[in-house]
Amino acid sequence: MNEELEYEDSEYDTPTIPARMAFRRFWPLTRGLRKWLMAVWGCTVLAALAETEAILLFAELTDHALRQGSLSAFWSPALKWLGVAVAGGLVAYAGNSLAAWATERFVMRLREHVFDHVQQLPPHFFQRHRQGDLLSRLTSDVDAIETMVVSGLVGAASAVFSALFYAAAAFWLRWDLAAATFVLAPLFWLAARRFSGSIKDVSREGRAADGAITSVVEESLGNIVLTQAYDRRDAERRRLHEEATAWFRASVRATRLNEAYEQLVQVIETVCVLAVIGIGAWEISTGRMTLGQLLAFAAFLGYLYPPVRGLAQLGLTITAATAGAERLIEILDVRPSVTDPRHDPGTGRPDGTVEVRDVTFAYPGADRTALSGLSFGVTPGELVIITGPSGAGKSTVSKLLLRFYDPDAGEILLDGVPLRDFPLARLRAYVTLLPQETLVLHDTVRANIACGRPGASDQAIEAAARAADAHDFVTGLPDGYDTRIDPGTARLSGGQLQRLAIARAILRDAPVLVLDEPTTGLDAMAARRVVKPLRRLMTGRTTIMITHDLNLAPDADRILVVDGGRIVETGRHDELLARGGAYARLHRSQNSAVTDTGELRLPLFAEQPAPVPVPAPVAHGDGAAHGEWHPYGYQAQTPAPAWNQPPHDPYNPYDPHASNGHQYGSEDPYDPYDPYDPYRAVPTVFADGRPLFRDEGHWAPGC
Numbered sequence: 001m002n003e004e005l006e007y008e009d010s011e012y013d014t015p016t017i018p019a020r021m022a023f024r025r026f027w028p029l030t031r032g033l034r035k036w037l038m039a040v041w042g043c044t045v046l047a048a049l050a051e052t053e054a055i056l057l058f059a060e061l062t063d064h065a066l067r068q069g070s071l072s073a074f075w076s077p078a079l080k081w082l083g084v085a086v087a088g089g090l091v092a093y094a095g096n097s098l099a100a101w102a103t104e105r106f107v108m109r110l111r112e113h114v115f116d117h118v119q120q121l122p123p124h125f126f127q128r129h130r131q132g133d134l135l136s137r138l139t140s141d142v143d144a145i146e147t148m149v150v151s152g153l154v155g156a157a158s159a160v161f162s163a164l165f166y167a168a169a170a171f172w173l174r175w176d177l178a179a180a181t182f183v184l185a186p187l188f189w190l191a192a193r194r195f196s197g198s199i200k201d202v203s204r205e206g207r208a209a210d211g212a213i214t215s216v217v218e219e220s221l222g223n224i225v226l227t228q229a230y231d232r233r234d235a236e237r238r239r240l241h242e243e244a245t246a247w248f249r250a251s252v253r254a255t256r257l258n259e260a261y262e263q264l265v266q267v268i269e270t271v272c273v274l275a276v277i278g279i280g281a282w283e284i285s286t287g288r289m290t291l292g293q294l295l296a297f298a299a300f301l302g303y304l305y306p307p308v309r310g311l312a313q314l315g316l317t318i319t320a321a322t323a324g325a326e327r328l329i330e331i332l333d334v335r336p337s338v339t340d341p342r343h344d345p346g347t348g349r350p351d352g353t354v355e356v357r358d359v360t361f362a363y364p365g366a367d368r369t370a371l372s373g374l375s376f377g378v379t380p381g382e383l384v385i386i387t388g389p390s391g392a393g394k395s396t397v398s399k400l401l402l403r404f405y406d407p408d409a410g411e412i413l414l415d416g417v418p419l420r421d422f423p424l425a426r427l428r429a430y431v432t433l434l435p436q437e438t439l440v441l442h443d444t445v446r447a448n449i450a451c452g453r454p455g456a457s458d459q460a461i462e463a464a465a466r467a468a469d470a471h472d473f474v475t476g477l478p479d480g481y482d483t484r485i486d487p488g489t490a491r492l493s494g495g496q497l498q499r500l501a502i503a504r505a506i507l508r509d510a511p512v513l514v515l516d517e518p519t520t521g522l523d524a525m526a527a528r529r530v531v532k533p534l535r536r537l538m539t540g541r542t543t544i545m546i547t548h549d550l551n552l553a554p555d556a557d558r559i560l561v562v563d564g565g566r567i568v569e570t571g572r573h574d575e576l577l578a579r580g581g582a583y584a585r586l587h588r589s590q591n592s593a594v595t596d597t598g599e600l601r602l603p604l605f606a607e608q609p610a611p612v613p614v615p616a617p618v619a620h621g622d623g624a625a626h627g628e629w630h631p632y633g634y635q636a637q638t639p640a641p642a643w644n645q646p647p648h649d650p651y652n653p654y655d656p657h658a659s660n661g662h663q664y665g666s667e668d669p670y671d672p673y674d675p676y677d678p679y680r681a682v683p684t685v686f687a688d689g690r691p692l693f694r695d696e697g698h699w700a701p702g703c
C-alpha cells in the first residue's frame with residue numbers, strides 16, 4: 001500500500017488482509033525464538049503422552065483394582081499414575097513458562113518494531129492520525145498479533161498433535177467406537193465456519209472503537225483547559241458516549257457470537273458422548289467390551305474434544321486477531337519520507353554553510369506546492385530571518401532543513417554536500433531545531449537539558465543553563481536540577497521552558513540553528529528575557545530564524561519575506577522598510593497590532609447606517625464634555641454615530657434593540673456576516689476626526 005492510500009483511509013476503513021498474509025508478514029519477527037517455540041511444542045507433546053498414560057492406568061485400575069475389589073492390584077498402577085502425574089506436571093509447568101517467555105519476547109519485539117517505524121514517519125502522518133488510535137494500535141493490536149503468530153501457532157500445533165494422538169489412542173482402544181464418533185467430527189468444523197465471518201467483522205468494529213475511545217480520552221484530557229473553561233464536559237461526554245456505544249455494541253455482539261458458538265459445540269459434544277455411551281452399552285451387553293475400556297474410551301474422548309474444539313476456537317481467535325494485524329500493517333506500510341543514504345560520505349563536522357537551491361516542495365497528497373523555486377544561502381555567523389504571512393511556507397523551510405522531507409525539486413546543501421547524503425542522525429546533530437512549541441521530556445530538568453548531548457557532564461549542563469539564563473530559576477526549584485518536570489508542566493512558565501530549550505540547544509552545539517518562532521506565545525517581558533540567551537546561542541552559528549516577531553529583525557543580516565511559497569523580498573531591515581513593500585507592510589501591521597484599549601470598548605459594526613440618538617446622556621464625572629466622545633456613549637444633543645450605539649445582540653432575547661427589526665430573518669437587510677453588505681458601516685474615525693485604528697494614519701497623542 002502506498003502512502004497516498006494511507007491518509008485517505010481513516011482508521012475505520014482499514015484494508016482487509018487474509019489471515020495467512022498477516023501471519024506471513026509477522027512470522028519473520030519470531031527469528032531466534034523458533035527453537036524455544038519447538039521446545040514449547042515438545043513439552044505439550046510430553047504432557048499429552050503423560051495424560052494418555054494416566055488414562056490407560058485409570059482403565060487398568062478400574063478393571064483390576066475396582067471391579068475385582070483387589071487392593072494389591074491398586075498399588076502398582078497407582079504409584080505409576082502418581083509418577084506420571086508429577087512428571088506431566090513438571091513438563092507442563094516448564095512448557096507454559098517457556099511459552100509465556102517466548103510470547104512476551106515476541107510482543108516486546110513487535111512493539112519495538114512498530115514503535116521504531118512510527119518514529120520515522122513524517123510529521124504529516126501524525127497530523128492525519130489520531131494519537132489515541134495510534135496508541136491503541138501499539139498496545140492492544142500488538143497483543144492481537146501475538147495471539148495470531150505465537151500463541152496461535154503453538155496452540156494450533158499442540159492441538160493438532162493432541163487431537164491426532166488422542167484420536168489414534170481412541171482408534172487403538174476401539175476402532176469401531178472411534179469411527180462412529182468421528183463421523184460427527186465435521187460438525188465442529190461446520191460450526192466454526194459458520195461463525196468466523198461475523199466474528200472477524202465484529203472484532204474489526206471493536207478494535208476501531210477501542211482506538212476511537214482512546215483518542216477521545218486522550219484529546220479530551222489534552223484539552224482539559226478548553227473543556228473546563230468553555231464547559232464542554234457534556235459535549236466531551238457525548239463524544240465518549242458515541243464511541244463507547246460502538247465499543248459496547250461490538251463487544252456484546254462478540255460475546256454473544258462466542259457464546260452461541262460455545263453452546264453449539266457443547267450440544268455437538270453431547271451428541272457424540274451419547275452416541276459413544278449408546279454403542280458402548282450395546283458392546284458391553286454383548287460382552288465385547290469391559291466397563292474399564294468404555295470409561296477409558298470416554299476419557300480419551302474427554303481429552304480429544306478440547307483440542308478439536310480448541311482448533312476450531314483458535315481459528316476464530318486468529319480471525320479476530322487478523323483485524324488487529326490489518327491495523328498494524330496499515331501503519332507499517334507507510335514509508336518514511338526520508339531514509340539514510342546508502343553510503344555515508346564520512347565528512348567531518350561542517351562549518352555550517354547552508355544553501356537552498358531552487359527548492360520546490362508539496363506535502364504528500366497536497367494539491368498545492370508549499371514552496372516554489374526557493375533559493376537563499378546562509379554562512380556561518382549569519383542570522384537570516386524568514387518572515388511572511390501565515391501559511392506562506394516558513395515552517396515548511398524548517399522541515400526541509402531538518403530533512404523531515406526531501407524537496408521535490410532543487411537541493412539543500414550543507415557545506416556543499418546535499419542533505420540527503422548525510423545519515424539522518426548525523427545531519428540532525430549538525431542542524432538543531434528550536435521548535436515553536438517547547439518540548440519537554442517527562443524527566444528531571446537536568447535530563448531535559450542533557451538530551452541536547454547525551455552523556456554531557458553536570459558542569460557542561462550547568463554552563464549551558466547559565467548561558468541560557470536558566471540557572472537561577474532552576475536552582476530556585478525544590479530539587480534544583482533534579483526537579484522532575486512534565487510535558488504541560490505548570491511548574492515552569494513559557495519563558496522558562498523556552499530558556500531550558502535554549503540551554504539544550506547550546507549544549508548540542510550544532511553549527512546550524514533553525515529557530516521556529518522562538519518568541520511566539522511569550523508575553524513581551526518573557527520574550528525580552530529570551531533575547532539575550534538567544535543571542536548567545538546564535539553567536540558563531542549559521543542561524544535561520546522563522547518568525548512573525550520583527551522585534552529581532554534589525555539584528556538580522558538578511559531578511560527573507562516569503563509569501564505563497566516564494567521569496568518576495570530580501571534585504572536588511574532598514575532597506576526593506578525604506579522600500580515600502582511587503583516587509584514594510586508586515587512591520588507596520590505588527591506594530592499597529594498593539595491594541596488601543598479604547599478600541600476594545602467600541603462596538604465594531606453599526607447596527608444601522610442611520611444614526612439613532614442615544615436615549616440618555618451618560619453622566620460621568622471624568623470631564624466628558626458636551627459633544628465629547630466617551631467610550632460608553634455620546635452626550636445628548638449630539639447625534640450619536642451609528643457605531644456608538646449599544647450593540648444589538650442577536651442572541652440575547654432580552655436585548656431591547658432586538659425589537660426594532662434587527663433580527664435574522666426580518667426585513668432588515670443588514671447581514672453582520674456579509675463583508676460586502678452595503679448597510680454595514682465600519683467606523684474608521686472618531687467623531688472628532690481622529691483615526692479609529694492607528695494604521696489609518698498618524699495619531700498624535702492628545703490631539
Ligand SMILES: Nc1ncnc2c1ncn2[C@@H]1O[C@H](COP(=O)(O)OP(=O)(O)OP(=O)(O)O)[C@@H](O)[C@H]1O
Pocket residue numbers: 123124127363364366369370388389390391392393394395396397
Ligand atoms: N501536513 C501538511 N499537509 C498538507 N499541506 C500542509 C501541511 N502542512 C502545511 N501545509 C500547507 O503548506 C503551506 C505552508 O505551510 P507552513 O506551515 O509552512 O506555513 P507558515 O508560513 O509556517 O505558517 P504559520 O506562520 O501560520 O506557521 C500552507 O498552505 C499549509 O496549509
